[in-house]
Amino acid sequence: MVYACQQPEKASDNPFITDLNAPVDYANVTADDISEYAQLTLKNADAQIEAIRQTANPDFNSVFAAFDEVVNAVSIASNRSFMLYWVSPDSASRVNGLNSYKLLDSLSTTIYSDKDLFNQMVRVRESDEYKGLPENRKRLVDDLILNFEQSGVNLEPEKRERYLALNKEINQLTSEYSNNMNTAIPVLELDEEGAEGLPENFKNTYRTADNKYEIPVMNATRGPVMSNAASEETRKAYYMLFNNRAADKNLAILDQLVQKRHELANIMGYETYAHYNLYPKMAKDPETVWAFINDLADRAKGKAKTDIKELSKLKAKDKSKINGKKLKAWDVSYYTNEILKNKYQVDHEALRSYLPIDQCLKGVLDIYSQLFGLEFKKIADASVWHPEVDMYEVFNGDQLVGRFYLDLFPRPNKESWFYGVGLKSGKMTADGLEVPTNMLLGNFTRPTETLPSLLSFKELNTLFHEFGHIIDGLSYEGEFSLQASSKMDFIESMSQIFENWTMDYEMLSSFARHYETGEVLPKELFDNMLKAKNVASGYKAISSLRNCFYDMNLYNKYNPEVALDTDELWKKLDKEMGVMDIYVEDTHPQAAWIHINTHPVYYYGYLWSEVYAQDMYTQFEQNGLTDQATGKRFRELILSTGQQRDIMVAVEEFLGRPSNNEAYIKSLGLN
Structure with a gap:
């Protein structure tokens, strides 16, 4: 049974308020729209939470399913607001995006410390109904009650007030830290001698009118400079600037x-x-x-x-x-x-010539399409927040199963790292599947008038990794949005696993071609890379x-x-x-x-997840990197599981044995 909650109040002219699975008209979103959307979401949530509090005979649907509806709406609004704070070219939208995120985040904190709401949940867990719930629903009850307990719901009033105040202060500080980090982009100025060893294409990108170089110190330029600058003074100067940002x-x-x-x-x-x-x-x-x-x-x-x-x-x-x-x-x-x-004989800068981003992206989509039986359709003239952003819809046969955006290049005031960003987790509703929506936020080397964006091999791994997060997000089709994400220290495994595809020549040669000649990446170069892997x-x-x-x-x-x-x-x-x-x-x-x-x-979670990623990859090694049967099992057992069942049980079912770290140790050459 899918719980149908009371329909929230709508502002019909706000571009964020859409019919089920209709995309947001981002091109026409204003700063005021963001604030209005957050306020409306807050108002609706308050009304729905009050209805849960007032339920005379609480049961799973009237409490937990209804609460999931509330949290889903708040999370979607919060994710969209924060995303626009990260990527919008409009300063007012960034400000309102951050403020709206903070407003909605404070609501989340308040909700999870609501004693009356918590008591309703406890009443359900103590009822006979709870004993007969299926596993995923029973886990939702247990996990939510733990979340409330972890959010201070049982604290004495004075301590709870301090808890709420600390949460607010911490959120404010993290926002300030992020803003300082993203706006701190020092510039390294070099003459020809200082630029010795840097790739010519890279130098041309940052050449000034007087034949000197002004290189912005950020993630996209770190690899080319630190790996290639012949001058130790240049490397040191860049290092000092990079490690003193903000x-x-x-x-x-x-x-x-x-x-x-x-x-x-x-x-x-x-x-x-x-x-x-x-x-x-x-x-x-x-x-x-x-x-x-x-x-x-x-x-x-x-x-x-x-x-x-x-x-x-x-x-x-x-x-x-x-x-x-x-x-x-x-x-x-x-x-x-x-x-x-x-x-x-592995020259990573020469390797870039075989990895233009458009070909790499097509290769990623083709491989994921073969492996999971999905179709990715780029939407022409999609409504997006910046002209460089693309939107895709994902189909399984004729069924729309998800949507994602690609925002791949750095620009002023944009978040400077690489992320697979969840915008909508997806869930079953009374009207059908609310499809997941994600964004790949990247900061790859920007193309120029004479040169396409050429990826380093590390950046290619990043592309496969972050798109793994997109596929993970698009795979969820569960009842409740609150169960869409896995345990925090397991999440990375579901994207780390796909970095292995870049170390297979059949996979790599399917798209790695020289941007000028069309020559396929030479097998000899790949074999040398394999030898040099560790x-x-x-x-x-x-x-x-x-x-x-x-x-x-x-x-x-x-x-x-x-x-x-x-x-x-x-x-x-x-x-x-x-x-x-x-x-x-x-x-x-x-x-x-x-x-x-x-x-x-x-941070330990990256290595913790990597152990599971390499162990799960052994199944693809055994059965084939585009074997749809294995891909289907991986998608159904791992990617779509979230927290509907114990992830360790799911991993062992996928492997057919208990998990171990042997494949991980071998991958590092430490065995």
Whole structure:
């Protein structure tokens, strides 16, 4: 049975208010529309929540199904508002998008600490009806009650007020941090000598009228500069600028975030924020995370030390070095690239010529289409928020199953990272399936008048990864929107798995062609890439683990009695890990690192998820990378599951055995 809630009040001329599955007319959305939409959503939610509170004989439909309707509407409005804050070219829309997001987010906080609402839910769980509910509905009851408990619903009034105040303050600080990070784009100015080694196409993009170069320091330019600049001064200058973005403002904000999150956790009865944050996740507690990352660090450390020795030998032989023989943090990418080019004949900049973004995107869509039996239709003249944005509709046979937007290139004031962004989770309604809607937010190298956007191999992996998030989002067809997402520390596995497709020549050669000649990527070049797959893999693993340790130290080892020094923490970790002094004096990478801002106690999740991703990939290795039977099982058992059932049970059903980390260890060359 699909619960039909009371129809909300509508503003017929607001472009956000549409019939079921009609797209938003984004081209005509104004800043006022965003605010009105948020206010209307808030008004409707208040009325519907009050109706749930007043239900005399609460049952699953009148409480939990009705609550899902409310949360779904609020989440959609919140997601759309925040998305426009991230991507709108209109400053007023960005301001109203952020303010509307904050308004709706504060509503979410208030809802989840509503004692009357909580009591209605508890009454249902204590009823005879609960005992006979199917698994997904019983899980919804249990998970929602836990969410309420985690949101302070059982706190004494004074503590609950403080909890709500802290939540509001934390949300304000995270918004300020993100805004500071996204608007901090310093420029590195170079002459011809300083630009030596940089790819010609890259140089042409940033050449000035006086034949110098002005390179914006951002994610899209980091790889080309740090991997190719022959001048150590250039690499160092770029490194210093990149790792000081927004430091003048965000270091103080980070200190406040850590302190306030710790206080919030204490109010909730937890020892640290990590204890509080991890409880609903797969890992459950900090001890499990520490054991996980310590084990991986022990496994990776030997290979990492070998990697550093090899890179250090290269620098010692380099006559252009200016800072002595010791390998510095700004040297690692450059000398790693030198090994790839000279030992394995892999030139990643030359490889770009075979990876124009339009061909890569077509290749991604073709592969996903074959694997899952889906059809992707680009919609001509779609109504979007920027002329560069494209909209696609996704069909399974004749049935519309989803929609997604592509916003792929950097521009001023746009969010600067890469994301698969959920806009609408999807769910069953009384009128049929409300289809999921997602967006791929990218910052790939922008095309020029003479050159298409050419991806690095790393960016190609990112494209496959983020589109994996899109497919994950589009696969949900469950009853309730609240069950659409999996556990937070499992989510990445469902996109990480698809990075493996880029390391298969049959897959890669189906779309990797030279942008000028049409030549297919040479098999010899691919074979060399395969041989070089684990170059510096130990160091890369340790670098990721270093971030995990940093994140966990901030939120699990914080002591309010001792002044926090987030720079000293980097030095402490380098000493404890004993691989390399990665930290550089007078840099503050923690000031422009989105994870510790908006996703605290999360970084371990990338490695945690990777273990599952590589294990699940063994089924595709065995059956074929475009085998639809395996793709269908993966989509039905894993991608569409969300939290309707225990994800570990689903993984073991897909594998036909208990999961293990053998494939992950093998993928790093650490076995």
